[in-house]
Amino acid sequence: xxxxxxxxxxxxxxxxxxxxxxxxxLFTPRRMQxxxxxxxxxxxxxxxxxAGLDIIDPPGLxxxxxxxxxxxxxxxxxxxxxxGLLVVALSVEWFRSDDRQGEYYVMVVFGTxxxxxxxxxxxxxxxxxxxxxSSVAGYTxxxxxxxxxxxxxxxxxxxxxxxxxxxxxxYGVALLFGLSGGTTFADVGPGLVNADPLxxxxxxxxxTIGVAFKMGVAPVxxxxxxxxxxxxxxxxxxxxxxxxxxxxxxxxxxxxxxxxTQLGWRPLVALLAAVTMTLGNLVALRQDDVRRLLxxxxxxxxxxxxxxxxxxxxxxxxxxxxxxxxxxxxxxxVAVFGVVVxxxxxxxxxxxxxxxxxxxxxxxxxxxxxxxxxxxxxxGGFAAKLLLMGAVIDAGxxxxxxxxxxxxxxSLVYYLRVLGPAYLGESTGKRPTMGRLSGVSIGxxxxxxxxxxxxxxxxxxxWEAVQLLTG
Amino acid sequence: MLSVAIIVPLLAAxxxxxxxxxxxxxxxxxxxxxxxxxxxxIVAAWVRFQGGPGxxxxxxxAWIPSIGVSYQVGLDGLSLPLVALTALLFSASIIFPVDLxxxxxxxxxxxxxxxxxxxxxxxxxxxxxxxxFFDLSLVGMYFLIAIWGHGNAHRSALKxxxxxxxxxxxxxxxxxxxxxxxxxxxxxxxIDIITNQPLPTTGLAPVLIFWAIALGFMIKTPLxxxxxxxxxxxxxxxxxxxxxxxxxxLKMGTYGFVRxxxxxxxxTFGRFSLPIAIIAVISIVYGALVAMAQxxxxxxxxxxxxxxxxxxxxxxxxxxxxGASEGARSLALTGATIxxxxxxxxxxxxxxxxxxxxxxxxxxxxxxxxxxxARAPALTGAMIxxxxxxxxxxxxxxxxxxxxIFAGTLGVYPWLAGTGLLGIVITAALFLRMVQKVxxxxxxERWSEWTDLGGWELAAIVPMxxxxxxxxxxxxxLVNVVDSATRVMTGG
Numbered sequence: 001x002x003x004x005x006x007x008x009x010x011x012x013x014x015x016x017x018x019x020x021x022x023x024x025x026l027f028t029p030r031r032m033q034x035x036x037x038x039x040x041x042x043x044x045x046x047x048x049x050x051a052g053l054d055i056i057d058p059p060g061l062x063x064x065x066x067x068x069x070x071x072x073x074x075x076x077x078x079x080x081x082x083x084g085l086l087v088v089a090l091s092v093e094w095f096r097s098d099d100r101q102g103e104y105y106v107m108v109v110f111g112t113x114x115x116x117x118x119x120x121x122x123x124x125x126x127x128x129x130x131x132x133x134s135s136v137a138g139y140t141x142x143x144x145x146x147x148x149x150x151x152x153x154x155x156x157x158x159x160x161x162x163x164x165x166x167x168x169x170x171y172g173v174a175l176l177f178g179l180s181g182g183t184t185f186a187d188v189g190p191g192l193v194n195a196d197p198l199x200x201x202x203x204x205x206x207x208t209i210g211v212a213f214k215m216g217v218a219p220v221x222x223x224x225x226x227x228x229x230x231x232x233x234x235x236x237x238x239x240x241x242x243x244x245x246x247x248x249x250x251x252x253x254x255x256x257x258x259x260x261t262q263l264g265w266r267p268l269v270a271l272l273a274a275v276t277m278t279l280g281n282l283v284a285l286r287q288d289d290v291r292r293l294l295x296x297x298x299x300x301x302x303x304x305x306x307x308x309x310x311x312x313x314x315x316x317x318x319x320x321x322x323x324x325x326x327x328x329x330x331x332x333x334v335a336v337f338g339v340v341v342x343x344x345x346x347x348x349x350x351x352x353x354x355x356x357x358x359x360x361x362x363x364x365x366x367x368x369x370x371x372x373x374x375x376x377x378x379x380g381g382f383a384a385k386l387l388l389m390g391a392v393i394d395a396g397x398x399x400x401x402x403x404x405x406x407x408x409x410x411s412l413v414y415y416l417r418v419l420g421p422a423y424l425g426e427s428t429g430k431r432p433t434m435g436r437l438s439g440v441s442i443g444x445x446x447x448x449x450x451x452x453x454x455x456x457x458x459x460x461x462x463w464e465a466v467q468l469l470t471g
Numbered sequence: 472m473l474s475v476a477i478i479v480p481l482l483a484a485x486x487x488x489x490x491x492x493x494x495x496x497x498x499x500x501x502x503x504x505x506x507x508x509x510x511x512x513i514v515a516a517w518v519r520f521q522g523g524p525g526x527x528x529x530x531x532x533a534w535i536p537s538i539g540v541s542y543q544v545g546l547d548g549l550s551l552p553l554v555a556l557t558a559l560l561f562s563a564s565i566i567f568p569v570d571l572x573x574x575x576x577x578x579x580x581x582x583x584x585x586x587x588x589x590x591x592x593x594x595x596x597x598x599x600x601x602x603x604f605f606d607l608s609l610v611g612m613y614f615l616i617a618i619w620g621h622g623n624a625h626r627s628a629l630k631x632x633x634x635x636x637x638x639x640x641x642x643x644x645x646x647x648x649x650x651x652x653x654x655x656x657x658x659x660x661x662i663d664i665i666t667n668q669p670l671p672t673t674g675l676a677p678v679l680i681f682w683a684i685a686l687g688f689m690i691k692t693p694l695x696x697x698x699x700x701x702x703x704x705x706x707x708x709x710x711x712x713x714x715x716x717x718x719x720x721l722k723m724g725t726y727g728f729v730r731x732x733x734x735x736x737x738x739t740f741g742r743f744s745l746p747i748a749i750i751a752v753i754s755i756v757y758g759a760l761v762a763m764a765q766x767x768x769x770x771x772x773x774x775x776x777x778x779x780x781x782x783x784x785x786x787x788x789x790x791x792x793x794g795a796s797e798g799a800r801s802l803a804l805t806g807a808t809i810x811x812x813x814x815x816x817x818x819x820x821x822x823x824x825x826x827x828x829x830x831x832x833x834x835x836x837x838x839x840x841x842x843x844x845a846r847a848p849a850l851t852g853a854m855i856x857x858x859x860x861x862x863x864x865x866x867x868x869x870x871x872x873x874x875x876i877f878a879g880t881l882g883v884y885p886w887l888a889g890t891g892l893l894g895i896v897i898t899a900a901l902f903l904r905m906v907q908k909v910x911x912x913x914x915x916e917r918w919s920e921w922t923d924l925g926g927w928e929l930a931a932i933v934p935m936x937x938x939x940x941x942x943x944x945x946x947x948x949l950v951n952v953v954d955s956a957t958r959v960m961t962g963g
Binding site (some may be wrong): 317320371374375376377379382386387389390393394398401402403406408409412413416423424442456457460461464 | 533534535536537538562599602603606609610614617618624625629632633636637640641647648651679776
């Protein structure tokens with residue numbers, strides 16, 4: 001029993017912690033609300049520490065075979081907790097004058113828990129639970145500025161699409177349960193071998209819609225730019241990242257229990273990757289609103305992430321590339337979105353004109369983040385793209401690597417549409433900024449983006465023997 | 472020692488950004504001083520250079536051993552002249568006076584950053600390290616053009632960045648292809664791949680790898696029809712950046728053709744040596760014809776680069792033809808390498824001179840000028856010398872190179888050599904017309920106050936032109952070094 005608890009300690013800490021934060025938030029007087037961030041920080045730090053300690057444990061299924069305590073899951077948990085911490089640091093000053101901000105931190109911890117469960121789920125019911133938890137927290141976060149029309153609208157769109165996608169997913173889960181007679185992956189995989197192919201396709205297709213929604217993969221991506229634009233900027237940062245981490249890891253697990261020959265999921269995922277990265281990039285080209293631009297860029301990044309899934313089981317680079325992508329994407333997004341937060345949500349592309357001279361560090365962070373997204377060495381995004389492209393070529397999908405190349409070149413154009421004016425334009429003076437704590441968050445993320453690329457070796461060594469259990 | 476040459480400019484670039492704001496002259500002197508460090512180190516390396524087969528002064532450290540990436544640098548007879556050229560051109564460009572737009576620190580920091588990246592590229596002996604420097608050079612050049620350029624600088628810089636990024640990513644795909652096909656012990660180690668030749672020679676993989684890498688380098692070089700980013704980038708860049716772009720960055724493409732394609736997949740290159748040679752000849756003739764049609768002085772010089780890079784690639788393609796005689800192949804490859812150096816010096820000087828013209832006359836339109844020889848003998852003399860060298864006059868560096876390329880080609884593809892010679896005839900015509908239009912004839916009234924080259928301009932240009940003459944008259948010291956590498960590559 002001790003081992004059992006030990007296996008899911010980070011999850012338990014997050015679950016108990018979120019309730020703790022909720023209770024504290026309820027009973028804390030309004031003027032004391034900012035202190036709740038500290039409680040949330042403590043919970044996330046504890047979860048991160050235990051996730052980190054667990055990494056060396058031997059992998060295994062736990063919690064009645066519904067959760068995988070394996071290398072990929074634990075690394076995802078650690079990353080999610082760190083992202084949660086960085087987002088809390090971004091949020092404190094943003095919500096300073098909000099007298100119900102305590103609830104915001106509750107939702108951040110809940111959202112982190114949802115994504116952690118999603119990343120580890122090896123059971124379809126666990127999937128539903130994690131997805132709903134993560135989504136509900138997400139709806140609340142997106143609409144947190146009740147009085148702002150943009151925020152309410154973002155929350156509403158996120159909710160409507162989410163309800164649809166999650167509904168589809170629940171139908172899919174029911175169908176797969178009916179076909180296989182079980183809900184754990186250990187039962188579903190073998191149980192599906194003789195299932196009716198059509199029902200199987202429909203079942204998995206419906207489940208995939210839910211997962212794709214969470215990742216921001218086309219065609220269930222339209223919430224991403226809306227949330228990026230309308231949600232409170234720190235909340236948007238959070239929502240761009242955590243769902244993608246959880247869902248991408250879950251999708252990787254899910255496809256592995258599919259009978260490869262029967263369904264041919266590989267070409268399908270490759271197609272989704274191709275469509276998503278291309279669509280995201282092409283639409284981003286036309287954005288003049290930096291936050292929407294970042295949203296569309298996040299869509300395209302989801303497409304790159306899917307490349308790792310395509311290579312699963314065919315290339316030894318698949319899992320390292322998956323993790324490298326997640327790490328590089330998460331820190332890059334915190335850095336870039338953090339700059340928007342730090343500039344108090346400044347979003348018109350033209351308002352960034354000349355900001356490099358009054359705000360050299362801030363624009364430097366944005367430069368590093370964007371160049372990492374493009375895949376310029378030696379930044380984290382380059383390491384990720386190198387591994388991703390190596391993995392898909394190794395898996396026999398060279399065309400996908402070529403498409404990723406074309407897309408990277410396109411993405412450079414719209415990133416430079418922001419960076420160009422910032423560095424080349426005449427300065428119009430300083431802009432009001434958020435504060436020191438969000439600056440620290442941006443700094444940490446930016447340094448991480450650089451370090452992950454330059455000093456990739458420790459990470460790659462740690463991931464050499466990493467496992468992804470599928471029941 | 473080689474690592475120091477790479478790291479010093481990179482660190483100095485960061486240090487410069489921390490210097491006081493309002494001391495442009497201090498920034499400039501610091502940058503120039505720093506740029507002398509790699510130059511001195513490379514000269515020392517040249518003195519110590521043995522000239523045997525294989526790489527010398529190799530330094531190797533593990534970087535990402537999990538996927539076989541290492542930090543490995545070293546040089547041979549191919550890279551040594553190119554790093555020497557790089558170090559020299561950077562010192563000359565840094566000392567050349569320009570309009571700094573009130574951002575001196577950043578300007579010199581960008582130059583030193585670019586210098587570190589360029590030296591790193593020619594010295595890198597690991598494919599990923601090579602690629603890292605390849606991409607870093609794009610970032611450095613983007614900012615140089617975009618911030619300190621003129622005309623439609625932002626757009627030109629963007630075009631340059633996006634085009635060459637496509638090329639670089641295509642190169643990355645090719646590098647990944649090499650990695651995945653380099654046997655059981657997957658590696659990015661260039662020495663290992665050159666020595667052991669692990670790449671397959673049959674099947675689809677080597678063909679795809681070859682063309683992915685070739686596309687990357689054809690864009691970078693650039694060969695027609697992938698040259699369209701070049702004229703606008705050159706025209707809108709500040710003069711010293713044009714010098715670096717033409718003198719150093721274009722060589723990255725031609726160097727890659729030799730180092731990666733010729734040395735790592737000689738048999739595959741051998742199969743495609745004719746198509747590459749044809750593309751090269753098209754570039755030669757097309758570049759010369761379009762240059763002839765220009766009225767803009769800098770655009771004219773820019774298009775002659777397309778023409779000259781055609782000569783280089785023609786020489787490389789001839790060397791790749793395995794069926795041909797070793798003598799012809801070796802001759803062509805030596806010529807190609809010397810052309811890289813000669814073009815860097817000649818066109819580099821010429822771009823600086825166009826900068827001097829622009830600084831005084833505010834336009835590149837040749838019709839606006841005339842008779843400048845009367846007021847500016849040094850400027851005129853330097854430009855005429857560079858123009859004659861560029862059109863291949865015997866006794867100057869360009870001739871040594873082009874003679875060897877065409878002599879080699881004649882033995883392998885006589886009809887291509889014949890067609891390519893057209894390029895020399897056309898360049899001769901266009902340079903004579905340029906000299907006549909800008910420097911000879913009556914001096915327009917408004918240029919009566921025209922000043923000749925200043926001390927700093929001379930300090931930058933004269934050493935380059937001296938080398939052009941020295942290589943032209945006594946090329947043995949350079950040819951011997953280059954030969955030590957080309958003999959190995961062509962099996963001689």
